[in-house]
Amino acid sequence: MRILKKIVLLAxxxxxxxxxxxxxxxxxxxxxxxxxxxxxxxxxxPTASSRIVCTSGETELLRVVQAFAADYEEMFGVYMPxxxxxxxxxxxxxxxxxxxxxxxxxxxxxxxxxxxxxxxxTSGAFWATRxxxxxxxxxxxxxxxxGTMRDFPSYAVRGFMFDxxxxxxxxxxxxxxxxxxxxxKMNTLQLHLNDxxxxxxxxxxWNKTYAAFRLECDTYSGLTAEDGxxxxxxxxxxxxxxxxxYVEIIPEIDAPAHSLAFTHYxxxxxxxxxxxxxxxxxxxxxxxxxxxxxxxxxxxxxxxFRGKRVNIGTDEYSNKDKKVVEQFRAFTDHYIKxxxxxxxxxxxxxxxxxxxxxxxxxxxxxxxxxxxNNYAQPREMKKLGYKMICIPDGLVYIVxxxxxxxxxxxxxxxxxxxxxAIIGDEVFxxxxxxxxxxxxxxxxxxxxxxxxxxxxxxxVFPAMQTMAVKMWTGKDTKLPYAEFNQKRITLxxxxxxxxxxxxxxxxxxxxxxxVVYPNMKTPHREIxxxxxxxxxxxxxxxxxxxxxxxxxxxxxxxxxxxxxxxxYARDGYLYTFDYRVKPGKTNLAIEGDxxxxxxxxxxxxxxxxxxxxxxxxEGGKDxxxxxCTLVFPLEQAGKFSSRINNLKIYNYKQH
Numbered sequence: 001m002r003i004l005k006k007i008v009l010l011a012x013x014x015x016x017x018x019x020x021x022x023x024x025x026x027x028x029x030x031x032x033x034x035x036x037x038x039x040x041x042x043x044x045x046p047t048a049s050s051r052i053v054c055t056s057g058e059t060e061l062l063r064v065v066q067a068f069a070a071d072y073e074e075m076f077g078v079y080m081p082x083x084x085x086x087x088x089x090x091x092x093x094x095x096x097x098x099x100x101x102x103x104x105x106x107x108x109x110x111x112x113x114x115x116x117x118x119x120x121x122t123s124g125a126f127w128a129t130r131x132x133x134x135x136x137x138x139x140x141x142x143x144x145x146x147g148t149m150r151d152f153p154s155y156a157v158r159g160f161m162f163d164x165x166x167x168x169x170x171x172x173x174x175x176x177x178x179x180x181x182x183x184x185k186m187n188t189l190q191l192h193l194n195d196x197x198x199x200x201x202x203x204x205x206w207n208k209t210y211a212a213f214r215l216e217c218d219t220y221s222g223l224t225a226e227d228g229x230x231x232x233x234x235x236x237x238x239x240x241x242x243x244x245x246y247v248e249i250i251p252e253i254d255a256p257a258h259s260l261a262f263t264h265y266x267x268x269x270x271x272x273x274x275x276x277x278x279x280x281x282x283x284x285x286x287x288x289x290x291x292x293x294x295x296x297x298x299x300x301x302x303x304x305f306r307g308k309r310v311n312i313g314t315d316e317y318s319n320k321d322k323k324v325v326e327q328f329r330a331f332t333d334h335y336i337k338x339x340x341x342x343x344x345x346x347x348x349x350x351x352x353x354x355x356x357x358x359x360x361x362x363x364x365x366x367x368x369x370x371x372x373n374n375y376a377q378p379r380e381m382k383k384l385g386y387k388m389i390c391i392p393d394g395l396v397y398i399v400x401x402x403x404x405x406x407x408x409x410x411x412x413x414x415x416x417x418x419x420x421a422i423i424g425d426e427v428f429x430x431x432x433x434x435x436x437x438x439x440x441x442x443x444x445x446x447x448x449x450x451x452x453x454x455x456x457x458x459x460v461f462p463a464m465q466t467m468a469v470k471m472w473t474g475k476d477t478k479l480p481y482a483e484f485n486q487k488r489i490t491l492x493x494x495x496x497x498x499x500x501x502x503x504x505x506x507x508x509x510x511x512x513x514x515v516v517y518p519n520m521k522t523p524h525r526e527i528x529x530x531x532x533x534x535x536x537x538x539x540x541x542x543x544x545x546x547x548x549x550x551x552x553x554x555x556x557x558x559x560x561x562x563x564x565x566x567x568y569a570r571d572g573y574l575y576t577f578d579y580r581v582k583p584g585k586t587n588l589a590i591e592g593d594x595x596x597x598x599x600x601x602x603x604x605x606x607x608x609x610x611x612x613x614x615x616x617x618e619g620g621k622d623x624x625x626x627x628c629t630l631v632f633p634l635e636q637a638g639k640f641s642s643r644i645n646n647l648k649i650y651n652y653k654q655h
Contacts, residue, residue: 040146106152154474157437159188168228254313315349350376501528547638
């Protein structure tokens with residue numbers, strides 16, 4: 001009998017234990033994936049009395065938690081007061097706590113009857129807030145699964161390289177990108193500030209070929225691009241915003257190739273041998289010019305380039321003969337030391353395998369972006385002593401609609417196979433100290449291809465989420481890609497950021513109004529792909545330039561400024577439909593996706609503006625694809641005379 005009782009008790013204990021194990025919360029989905037998770041039982045749900053509490057009044061930690069409070073209110077409409085002192089149940093508690101075993105930027109979160117965040121540094125506390133926001137936005141009740149997590153990055157540099165030279169991106173867009181990157185714990189934004197198009201698209205004439213330098217410049221009046229630039233104050237403020245979000249901005253002035261903007265301004269420093277996009281490395285005026293340019297942004301107690309690193313370019317110069325190779329190496333060495341003179345760490349594009357020679361190039365404390373192994377062989381660079389950032393062109397370059405490299409990254413392949421320890425065909429140890437981390441890139445090679453800022457973002461969004469995982473988690477990713485890909489789209493871009501223009505969830509009517517009044521505002525800035533915008537119009541003869549709607553990025557015209565046709569403008573491009581608003585009542589519908597924009601009149605397709613093919617040079621041997629897409633503006637109605645009724649906005653294509 002005693003034996004039977006023991007068996008029964010043992011069985012009961014096993015069942016209870018099994019039940020407890022079964023009840024443990026599964027690891028929450030966040031991007032990047034949590035390194036360690038131990039599930040508890042039940043949920044933590046904030047209450048009306050919940051606060052955000054700092055255990056000490058440390059200034060920077062207080063700034064972090066105040067930012068968390070602001071972001072929480074932005075995303076969920078709930079204000080939680082910030083205080084210093086002791087916590088109670090229901091609070092979010094933040095503390096700085098030394099932890100020798102915790103890598104830099106790491107953090108612990110313990111969710112019980114309160115949420116306790118511990119980190120050795122404020123950067124870790126900030127990343128913890130991104131985790132908490134992502135967890136919260138996946139719960140209708142703002143509940144968090146109880147449990148304990150310990151999280152830290154595998155790589156120090158988790159970056160994105162952005163070509164804003166050949167295509168201009170507004171300062172507002174870049175400010176949104178800082179927040180976007182920070183939401184996914186990406187901490188390095190390299191801004192490529194000068195470059196040029198390909199001359200075959202400009203009558204094979206360097207003088208006609210598009211080139212731009214995007215910063216306000218006093219040293220060389222007239223150098224700054226007229227079609228879009230950043231003032232010094234805008235650039236400084238952008239860096240300050242980035243610093244507050246633990247994102248480092250690395251400004252890049254690219255030379256001695258990719259330098260047509262400089263030779264347009266000062267033709268005598270251009271190379272007659274290698275092309276005017278190359279600087280003449282034998283001309284002393286070249287050094288005078290570049291010294292003066294870098295100096296403007298590096299000198300003084302409060303320089304324009306605020307961060308600790310500056311990229312000096314040095315990619316893709318000719319290696320036609322030994323003389324020019326030695327000149328290139330001397331140029332590279334000079335500008336490494338030049339930026340160091342101003343207290344900056346020099347970064348450069350790896351090119352020293354391509355440019356093998358005798359002239360010494362400084363190694364110590366220099367970082368190379370390794371993009372193509374024939375230009376800089378990784379093991380050679382490691383042997384020399386360089387620190388490396390992995391950015392392999394064939395895998396992580398996005399070149400929108402160019403027909404080469406990637407239009408969209410192969411996210412599944414990267415998620416399942418790549419880490420920053422894989423540089424081209426070279427595979428390093430995951431903890432190799434010579435590899436600081438990785439980047440991916442957007443290059444806007446084809447100037448004039450119609451790609452919009454939102455089109456670029458449409459390509460970057462899935463890539464950013466994927467690369468964030470691989471640069472933080474490395475090879476230890478546990479979640480299958482199919483599940484990751486399904487869940488990632490449920491997350492926001494960042495608090496207050498919605499470049500994609502996503503409204504609602506699922507296919508639905510997301511906004512409607514009986515009447516659209518002139519100058520009225522809607523609750524939405526714009527709606528992104530895929531969408532249908534439908535309305536009834538009693539048309540009148542509108543003057544040219546009459547707007548239906550506008551946002552900060554686009555305008556939709558009832559009568560475009562040139563021809564008086566229905567049309568739209570964004571990113572410096574004007575597109576028109578072969579349709580003019582007519583007197584009388586008509587139903588119009590505009591439908592858009594990432595490939596085209598379509599006009600329907602009374603339910604019938606009138607015109608589709610899709611990808612166009614443009615041919616250049618004899619026999620059309622060169623071609624470019626031109627995009628006609630539109631993220632539809634909704635922020636404010638224009639001043640029109642027509643009557644607009646029954647506006648309906650759908651977040652899907654109806655036709």
